[in-house]
Amino acid sequence: MGAGYVAAMSTRLTYTSGAFGTEIDEQFESRLAEARATDTEPFPHLIAGEEVAEGSPFGRLDPCRAGTVASRAREATPELVGQAVEAAQSAAAGWRARPYEERCTLLRGVAAGIGERHLELAAVVSLETGKSRAESIAEVQEAADLITTYADVMERNVGYVVPLASFVEGERNTDVLRPYGVFGNASIAILDHAGSTMYHSLQTQLVSRFGRGSQFQASYTLSRTTGNVTLTGG
Numbered sequence: 001m002g003a004g005y006v007a008a009m010s011t012r013l014t015y016t017s018g019a020f021g022t023e024i025d026e027q028f029e030s031r032l033a034e035a036r037a038t039d040t041e042p043f044p045h046l047i048a049g050e051e052v053a054e055g056s057p058f059g060r061l062d063p064c065r066a067g068t069v070a071s072r073a074r075e076a077t078p079e080l081v082g083q084a085v086e087a088a089q090s091a092a093a094g095w096r097a098r099p100y101e102e103r104c105t106l107l108r109g110v111a112a113g114i115g116e117r118h119l120e121l122a123a124v125v126s127l128e129t130g131k132s133r134a135e136s137i138a139e140v141q142e143a144a145d146l147i148t149t150y151a152d153v154m155e156r157n158v159g160y161v162v163p164l165a166s167f168v169e170g171e172r173n174t175d176v177l178r179p180y181g182v183f184g185n186a187s188i189a190i191l192d193h194a195g196s197t198m199y200h201s202l203q204t205q206l207v208s209r210f211g212r213g214s215q216f217q218a219s220y221t222l223s224r225t226t227g228n229v230t231l232t233g234g
Contacts, residue, residue, distance in 0.1 A: 043072065111148045204219070
């Protein structure tokens with residue numbers, strides 16, 4: 001993660017972590033204020049490294065400030081989705097042919113880039129979803145951690161190229177794991193709201209430090225959700 005961010009952390013950050021320290025809090029609030037003050041044009045799609053400003057614009061409402069647009073983007077038409085899938089399929093063969101060491105190096109570079117913009121990205125997460133400071137910071141960290149964890153697993157297993165037993169002279173059997181290829185992922189978002197909900201929470205934390213480096217920590221969250229819609233899940 002970014003040097004300033006890592007230096008301020010003394011313990012592993014989780015979704016139940018309490019305070020991060022005044023410096024991190026101030027940096028986060030500064031980034032959040034910058035994100036709220038930025039009135040951007042609708043974000044374009046990114047296909048094969050090129051920006052494509054097509055599709056009907058729409059706004060993402062700020063869940064913490066009624067009637068305020070947090071950001072703007074563009075809808076993806078079936079034609080744009082087709083272009084994106086075609087571009088990914090074209091790149092898949094070259095990616096698959098790269099040695100696993102190179103793939104891991106490139107992915108670690110992505111994780112490092114996320115870390116360098118940790119609080120900036122966390123502020124955007126909070127702005128668009130209404131998540132708390134703790135959740136948004138942890139969510140960005142999780143994104144980087146997922147990348148480095150899978151790279152660690154790949155390297156630990158030497159690219160998943162495993163020699164198998166051979167029972168015939170001159171025979172060689174090898175188990176090789178290759179990238180799966182291109183597949184689609186559909187995310188569903190409800191943009192036209194028929195009602196509204198509001199969430200409030202009070203988060204408290206008690207930390208008592210003892211001798212020889214031991215400590216006791218307890219956290220408690222009191223929350224309340226109000227609204228004029230019924231939330232159901234299955």
